[in-house]
Amino acid sequence: MSESTAERMSDHLTREALLHRVHPPDWKNPVPQARYDLVVLGGGPAGVAAAELARRLGRSVALVERHQLGGNSLNVGSIPSKAIIRAAGRLVSMRDDEDYGAVAFARPATDFGVVMARMRRVRSRIAEYHSAERLQALGIDLFFGDARFDSSTVLAGDTRLHFNKALIATGARPRASEISGLESVGYLTNDSIFELTELPKRLGVIGGGPLGCELAQAFCRLGSQVSIVQNEPAFLPREERDAAELLSMSMARDGVEIRLNTTVVGARREGDTKWLDLVSDDARYSIPVDEILLSAGRTPNVEELSLESAGIAFEPLAGIEVDEYLRTTNVDVYAAGDVCQDHHFTHIATACAQLAVHNAFGAQLEPPSHMLGPWCTYCDPEIAHIGMHMHECHRQATPVTCYTVMMQDVDRAITDGDDDGFVKIFVQDGTDTILGATIVATRASELINEMSVIMAANIGMRQLATILHTYPTQSDAIRMAALAYMNDQPIPR
Amino acid sequence: MPALHELTDDALVGRLQRGAFDYFSRYTNAENGLTADTSRIGSPCSIAVVGFALSCYPVAVEHGWISRGDAALRALKTLRFFWRSSQSEAPDATGYRGFYYHFLQMQTGRRVWQCELSLIDTTLLMAGIITAGCYFDGPGGESEIRSLSDALYRRVDWQWAQNGLVTVSQGWKPECGFLHYGWEGYNEATLVYVLGIGSPTHPLAAASFKGWTSTYQWQNLLGHNVLYSGPLFTHLFSHAWIDYRGIQDEFMREKRSDYFQNTRSTVAIHREYGARNPREYEGYSRDFWGVTAGDGPGNGEMRKNSRDRRSFGYMSRGVPYGPDDGTIAPWAMLATLPFDAPAALRGTRDLLQAYPQVCTDDRFSSGFNPTLNISGGGWLSNGWYGLDQGLLVMMIENHRSDLLWSLTRQCPAIRAGLLGAGFTGGWL
DSSP: OOHHHHHHHHHHHHHHHHHHHHSOTTOOOOOOOSOEEEEEEOOSHHHHHHHHHHHHTTOOEEEEESSOTTHHHHHHSHHHHHHHHHHHHHHHHHHTGGGGTOOOSSOOOOOHHHHHHHHHHHHHHHHGGGOHHHHHHTTOEEEESOEEEETTEEEETTEEEEEEEEEEOOOEEEOOOOOTTHHHHOOBOTTTGGGOSSOOSEEEEEOOSHHHHHHHHHHHHHTOEEEEEOSSSSSSTTSOHHHHHHHHHHHHHHTOEEEOSOEEEEEEEETTEEEEEEEETTEEEEEEESEEEEOSOEEESOGGGOGGGGTOOEETTTEEOOOTTSBOSSTTEEEOGGGTOSOOOHHHHHHHHHHHHHHHHSSSOOOGGGSOOOEEEOSSSEEEEEEOOHHHHHHTTOOEEEEEEEGGGOHHHHHHTOOOOEEEEEEETTSOOEEEEEEEETTHHHHHHHHHHHHHTTOOHHHHHHSOOOSSOTTHHHHHHHHHHHHTSOOOO | OOOGGGSOHHHHHHHHHHHHHHHHHHSBOTTTOOBBSBSSTTOOEEHHHHHHHHHHHHHHHHHTSSOHHHHHHHHHHHHHHHHHSOBSSSTTOSEETTEEBSEEOTTTOOBOTTOOEEHHHHHHHHHHHHHHHHHOOSSTHHHHHHHHHHHHHHHOOTTGGGTTSSSOOSEEETTTEEOSOOOOSSSTTHHHHHHHHHOSSSOOOHHHHHHHHTTOOEEEETTEEEEOOSSGGGGTHHHHHOOOTTOBOHHHHHHTOOHHHHHHHHHHHHHHHHHHOTTOOTTOBTTBOOOOEEOOOOOOOOEETTEEOOOOSSEEOOSSSSOOOSOBOTTHHHHTTTTOHHHHHHHHHHHHHHOGGGEETTEEOSOEESSSOSTTSOEEOSSOBHHHHHHHHHHHHHHHTOHHHHHHHTOHHHHHHHHHTTOBSTTO
């Protein structure tokens, strides 16, 4: 057997293994119980976490999944994108090897097939932790099929499920585009880009959201010529300004063309080339691309759930209406995750789904507002944030000072050659109370978790300054910010 | 003539100020008062540079470089041009709604390059127009200067520039309407709001200033508390006209600081950044700094010593977040003279000693990058930029005599603008 044949065979087995975990081909839905304590609609991270928790609380649970367990995160979101980002990052590191004394024999090139095969292996391996088999072993009745409400019951395909409580966690999908001609020339979304078999020579990314930026930078590093086109005049408008601008510079260094304040008004095909027609203020021009990635927001999956029959209010774009305890307008039905919340992050969806289970079966209702939801945009450098932004503090008339440590002043960042970025901690004036933090660093996603613990434990800047950190580490930047706070305090007479 | 480095501090500063002023004599159209953006052949007029020119004529009069009559005539021709030039939605007009296009043809004053009707550049022009109106307090032609100054300022429709929003847009084009960009975070736009709020005819509401200041970031950065803005010029432009010593708006009252002190802190940060020199650029030190907006090498491909050494063309550079490509503006250190004279002088002297090529005909170039070793002397911007020269003349004068600050402290528009924006204390 030739090497390439062996590789193809191995990749085929990986795909089969994934399918076996997320939707076994020979799966037979169980005979339903007379009534379930909880019926969960949607087998993404939020739905699975809710189902597992409810079982561990001793509740009877049915979980209905339309397609594959793991949802967007596993199949077409967080996991495959991070696997590709990692591959792209390795490639960039290899290109810089000479700077660190490694003698390079040739400029590293991309084998896109290997990149994608590794991504599939990673996805398959992670799928095991929440596989159909494991859910079944936990005592969860797993149904594959379309779910919809029928008054006070849920239909899983043709099977009627009676419930005491239900949780909707059906997630969201890429928002359809109204750009003229885009449908006919064809485009990718995060649902389809991970099925690519060839690296596009030129990739046009419509929309400058986090996932669009992550994939734009990764594909650029793998060798595509990438243009991001976004309506907004500010790059990553939800991120802290210095963070977004620093990342924008980094992406420009990689070669990503970022076209802000620019609208795609049309798409057309000429021969093998797709053209995006653009307008920016008074300028009109077109750019040629081979593939188009549409990353312009998400639409909650609500339409096919027959929500009206259960008295559950929703808006097609905003999703299901929930109260502060994640209850829908039907008091027995809760919702969590992308189907009802603004922040489309796996960890927030999962935590909210678990909170909804506690609210459904616990003695006390608890709102998710107390949760500190850190988030991260996984470009290079990464941007991570927790708590309040400075402009939110201003809006609440809370005076605040930002204690900043530049990564270029952190010893370990210097030795690592990873000194692009900063740690910013927002502290309420006259106190040492931490209101929020933004971190830009190669591994900001890891560093922000320390801030998460600090803030959850109500540790102030004074105490933080005394907490030993190993030296030299990049996370020492957090302690250095607390030291800056201490140095800013008046010296006692 | 002695070499610059042989001069005493006073003599050095005086000669560099005179050299900077001469830009306006050399690159202004005597017929209409329009001053070129740069000394390069074919450069159009920048209305902001005209604002600086109008503000520098009084300085030249006081030093005896030109006569008062000559200065008044220059100012009068300029103001007459702006009063009489076309104001309409036509794409080649000179202005609209009292605002003016950023760049104009030197001879005709028509809009060039399909550029924007610019809020900040009109503001700098108006600051110069107002300064001329305050300085020329005599009869005859000087009386006409005052009435034109008043009429031009009254004509600016600041409220229209809000486009129905709380804060103002950065600009407008007849081809597409208002630009989608506003100002976020502290920068040179303070002057926009002060003049806008001070308008007797179309004033901005105080809420617009509050709306903008709500985007401020008060940071502890490199050991200093500062209202952050990266490029050095943003801490200087509005200070060329307004004496911020001892006066405070709500934000600064809360922080127990003022904008003058804030620029002092910014100078300290720029010097500290120079000393740390995190990107290992050639020349940087505590006495080699001045990262700001200016011309740059625009070298697209370069790596050296594990470092990305690509550089930008003309752009706004800043510290510590960047962008910083090793390019400084040679005039910038001296422009901070009113805020930290010892640092400004030491840095300028060191620069002139190590790299005398940055100053020709007693005028500083717009950008210098010693890291890029071109012909053994680093990269140097060609010619001069009018903004740099005007700012330098004014800042040196504010340090030497307070002339411009004294003038504007008495100016009704600026007083009204500051009071309306919530400034109190000190000379107000």
